[in-house]
Amino acid sequence: MLGEGILKGLGETARNFAGSFVSAERLTTVQYPEERIAPIEATRDFPFLVYDGTDWEAGMRCVACQICEKECPPKCIYIVKSTDKKPDALGKPQIYPARFDIDISVCMSCQICVEVCPFEAIKMDTEFELSTADRFGGLLYDKKELSKSNEHFHKIHPTEAAEVDARLAEEKVKADAKAKAAATAAAAKAAAAPVAAKPASPPASSVVPAPEGEKKG
Amino acid sequence: MSTSGFVQEKDKHEGWNRPPLIEPDGEGELLEVAMGPHHPSTHGVFRMYVALDGERVIRLKPVFGYLHRNHEKLAEGMSYLASMPFTDRLDYICPLTNNWAYALAVEKLTGQEVPERAEYLRVILGELTRVVNHASAIGFLIQEMGASGTPLMYAFREREKILDLFEALTGARMMVNYMRFGGCRVDATPAWLDGVRKVLAGLPQFADEFERLLRGNEILMARTQGVGILRPELAVNAGITGPMLRASGVNYDIRKVDSYGIYNRFKFRVPLGDHGDIYDRFMIRLLEMRESFGILEQALKDIPAGPIMDPKAKLRGFRPKPGEAYGRIEAPKGELGFYLISDGGPNPYRYRIRPPSLINLTVLEDMCLGSNVADVVLIFGSVDIVLGEVDR
Numbered sequence: 001m002l003g004e005g006i007l008k009g010l011g012e013t014a015r016n017f018a019g020s021f022v023s024a025e026r027l028t029t030v031q032y033p034e035e036r037i038a039p040i041e042a043t044r045d046f047p048f049l050v051y052d053g054t055d056w057e058a059g060m061r062c063v064a065c066q067i068c069e070k071e072c073p074p075k076c077i078y079i080v081k082s083t084d085k086k087p088d089a090l091g092k093p094q095i096y097p098a099r100f101d102i103d104i105s106v107c108m109s110c111q112i113c114v115e116v117c118p119f120e121a122i123k124m125d126t127e128f129e130l131s132t133a134d135r136f137g138g139l140l141y142d143k144k145e146l147s148k149s150n151e152h153f154h155k156i157h158p159t160e161a162a163e164v165d166a167r168l169a170e171e172k173v174k175a176d177a178k179a180k181a182a183a184t185a186a187a188a189k190a191a192a193a194p195v196a197a198k199p200a201s202p203p204a205s206s207v208v209p210a211p212e213g214e215k216k217g
Numbered sequence: 218m219s220t221s222g223f224v225q226e227k228d229k230h231e232g233w234n235r236p237p238l239i240e241p242d243g244e245g246e247l248l249e250v251a252m253g254p255h256h257p258s259t260h261g262v263f264r265m266y267v268a269l270d271g272e273r274v275i276r277l278k279p280v281f282g283y284l285h286r287n288h289e290k291l292a293e294g295m296s297y298l299a300s301m302p303f304t305d306r307l308d309y310i311c312p313l314t315n316n317w318a319y320a321l322a323v324e325k326l327t328g329q330e331v332p333e334r335a336e337y338l339r340v341i342l343g344e345l346t347r348v349v350n351h352a353s354a355i356g357f358l359i360q361e362m363g364a365s366g367t368p369l370m371y372a373f374r375e376r377e378k379i380l381d382l383f384e385a386l387t388g389a390r391m392m393v394n395y396m397r398f399g400g401c402r403v404d405a406t407p408a409w410l411d412g413v414r415k416v417l418a419g420l421p422q423f424a425d426e427f428e429r430l431l432r433g434n435e436i437l438m439a440r441t442q443g444v445g446i447l448r449p450e451l452a453v454n455a456g457i458t459g460p461m462l463r464a465s466g467v468n469y470d471i472r473k474v475d476s477y478g479i480y481n482r483f484k485f486r487v488p489l490g491d492h493g494d495i496y497d498r499f500m501i502r503l504l505e506m507r508e509s510f511g512i513l514e515q516a517l518k519d520i521p522a523g524p525i526m527d528p529k530a531k532l533r534g535f536r537p538k539p540g541e542a543y544g545r546i547e548a549p550k551g552e553l554g555f556y557l558i559s560d561g562g563p564n565p566y567r568y569r570i571r572p573p574s575l576i577n578l579t580v581l582e583d584m585c586l587g588s589n590v591a592d593v594v595l596i597f598g599s600v601d602i603v604l605g606e607v608d609r
Contacts, residue, residue, distance in 0.1 A: 005433025012430040013367055028374055040381065042403075044388040071533060073299040110302030110394045115402070116533055124388070 041157060044124035045109050047102060048148045056147035061121035063088070064097040068113035068122055076106035077113065100143035104130065120164050126156045247275060252593070254283050261604025265581075265593065272589045277582040281575075284608040292568040297323050298533050300568065302394040304555075307572065308606040309391055310353060311346040313383070314548040316396035321477060322544030322555035326537045329399035329527045336479045337520040338401050341413060343546075344509040344516070345383070348420065349376045350549035351460075351502040351509075352427070354601040358499060359431060361598040362440055368430060375423045378416045385409055399530025410517060417513050424506055432500075441495035445584040445596035448493060455580045459551025459573050461600060464501045465493035471547035478546075482519075483512045495599040502601075536563050550574055550601055570609060574602035 020026040030037050051059035064081045080099035088094045113122050125148070132138030154161040253264035262283035268276035288307070292300040304319045305312035317339055324331065331339075353376055356369035380390040386409055387393040387402070395402050431437055447457070449465040462469055470487045472480040488504035490497030537559040545554035551573025558567040577600050584596050 002435060005435050005438070009430045009434050012426055016371070016426075028377060040384045042385055042388040067533075071296065071299055073295060073302050108302060109389065109392065110305075111388065112298065112302065112394070116298075 039126060041159065043126050044111055045128050046104050046107055046125050046130070047113055047122050047146070048125045049100065049143060049146045050121055050123055050150055050153055051147050052150055054149070056144065056149075060096060060143075060147060061088070061119050062097050062100060063094045063119055063121070064100070065118070067116050067118065071112055071116045073110060073112060074106050074108050076103040077101070078103075097143060100146065101140055102146060103140050105135075105139040120168060123153050123157070250590070254280075263604055263607070265597070267590060267593060269590055274585050274588055274590060274593060277585045277593065279578060279581055281578075281604070281607050284604045286609060288609040289568050289570065293565055296533060296563050297398065297535070297565065300565075301396070302392065305392045305394055306605055307570065307609060308548065308550065308553075308574065308603045310603055311350045311549050312391055312393050313342045313346045313395060314546060314553060316393065317343055318544055318546045318548065318553045319555045320396040320398055320544075321546060322542050322557050323398045323537075325542035325544050326540065326557050326559055327398065327535065329530050331400055331478075332524045332527060333521050334404075334523045335400040335525040337516050338405055338525065339396065339478060340480070340483070340516045341513060341520070342383070342395070344513050345379050345413070347509045347549045348506050349379050350601075351506045352376055355427070355431075355499055355502055358495075358595070358598040358601075359437070361594050362437065368427070371423070371427060371430070375420065378419075382409070382412055382416060385412065397526065397530070397532070399527030400525045404525045410520065413513070414517055417510060417517070420510055421507070424503065424510075428503060438496065440592070440595060441499065443492070443494050444588060444592050445495045445599060446493050447580060447584050451580060451583060452493070456576050457551070457580060459547070459549070459577065460498055460501045460505060461551065461577050463487065464490035464497040466491050471545060471552055475545065483515050485512050495595060498599045534563065536561055545571070548573055550603070550606075551577055572606040572609065574600075574606040578602055578607060
């Protein structure tokens with residue numbers, strides 16, 4: 001019969017239409033600003049800089065190695081290295097970024113900066129309501145705006161953050177062991193050396209990190 | 218190049234690249250119409266100059282390049298890794314297959330092995346992508362016929378579920394940047410695999426529903442059967458691949474022919490059409506979706522535990538030996554290939570993409586000649602292109 005196929009199709013539409021009133025599965029639309037769907041944990045959008053502790057400047061993990069700047073596909077990261085060194089969260093003197101800007105309007109959320117970072121210093125955020133009226137400065141984030149605490153990272157990506165923390169702790173244990181070994185070797189060398197006055201300053205500096213590390217670990 | 222509105226009798230061949238394949242009936246003037254680049258029915262920014270004799274299409278000239286992004290040249294200036302997120306943006310409906318093809322080419326170039334689990338993950342994601350692509354391609358095709366939204370929304374409802382899976386695994390719905398040279402970026406959790414099983418359980422029902430909604434529809438049949446016929450000889454000569462080629466009855470599926478990855482382990486059939494018209498292309502996509510469900514079931518059953526990255530693989534700073542490699546896969550739209558030449562540096566010396574959309578579009582004029590102008594949009598839709606891949 002001509003028109004049978006159309007009627008069958010209309011029947012299907014009617015079934016879906018009626019179903020959307022009774023079945024939650026058929027009702028997929030969410031009225032966005034008032035209602036929100038549950039966030040998915042792996043979601044990413046723009047990068048942020050992780051800091052340990054409470055002070056963003058003192059605890060910043062970034063050491064301005066500029067690998068992310070080099071690997072960034074759309075080249076949206078701008079880093080200026082500092083000329084001096086500042087103690088990082090572990091108390092070790094490190095170069096820090098004098099300037100660290102990310103142009104969010106250029107960033108394409110590809111996560112490559114996160115993958116290449118050897119210091120776990122840059123991670124992906126989930127904040128997406130970032131619209132601004134200032135189209136030049138408003139989307140160019142400096143290091144203060146980019147800095148977010150490790151607690152924030154734990155809040156948005158708990159699984160990944162736990163892995164990162166475990167990895168960092170492991171590295172720290174290794175580094176401590178190494179520093180300790182170096183310290184004992186230096187001490188042994190100092191003891192073995194016939195002139196006591198001469199090696200006084202170099203071992204002192206290398207001995208310092210070990211007790212510090214023990215305290216934290 | 219003549220872009221005048223009316224084509225005069227004396228210069229009607231001017232501006233066209235070849236002599237007319239069919240002659241106008243000789244009465245009245247030809248009317249040259251520019252469809253696009255912002256025509257609501259084109260999938261992106263694409264322009265067609267159509268010369269009409271009444272309603273009949275006498276000539277058709279595609280004009281593309283409006284979305285050119287210099288992707289190939291850019292890739293020569295950046296590391297192998299940095300091009301990976303840009304491949305997502307080629308065919309943005311199915312980014313995971315683009316990732317896969319590029320990863321395959323680099324793996325051939327560097328000789329990296331992909332672990333079992335990563336291969337299975339690639340197959341699962343690739344087939345989910347095929348479902349997404351075919352469902353939305355059919356939806357768009359029907360929408361171009363005038364069914365304003367209903368089939369497309371049904372397709373997008375299912376697509377949404379699959380995109381949620383993509384997001385849960387890769388972190389992004391579309392711009393996934395997931396595959397790496399020698400494996401995949403993050404491992405799938407058992408919960409994610411259960412999620413895939415759950416979505417997959419609902420998909421055959423969706424395909425049934427979709428088929429009931431459309432297959433027997435008399436309007437759809439009247440508009441698509443016998444329209445836009447692509448002959449198998451022309452399809453083979455023009456290098457057409459994918460569902461377009463198979464709808465013309467040519468049995469060529471790279472998953473079978475090349476069996477890249479682990480496709481030789483799965484049992485699936487290659488649906489073939491025998492008319493090569495729009496209806497066949499539509500049906501081929503429906504049938505391929507069903508075959509994909511089968512592959513997904515098998516892959517989810519057999520997926521082994523283990524690493525997902527080649528331990529020798531380096532993320533950055535590697536320099537492949539001088540040489541060349543061509544990695545190709547059966548993307549949902551056809552053969553997607555990446556051709557790379559290395560001169561031993563950290564960047565590719567030459568980076569070339571063989572996009573299925575562009576090559577499938579080359580026969581647009583041959584399919585449209587002689588048909589009504591209203592069918593041009595439909596034929597164009599049945600090619601299933603994404604302009605991001607055509608222009609690159």
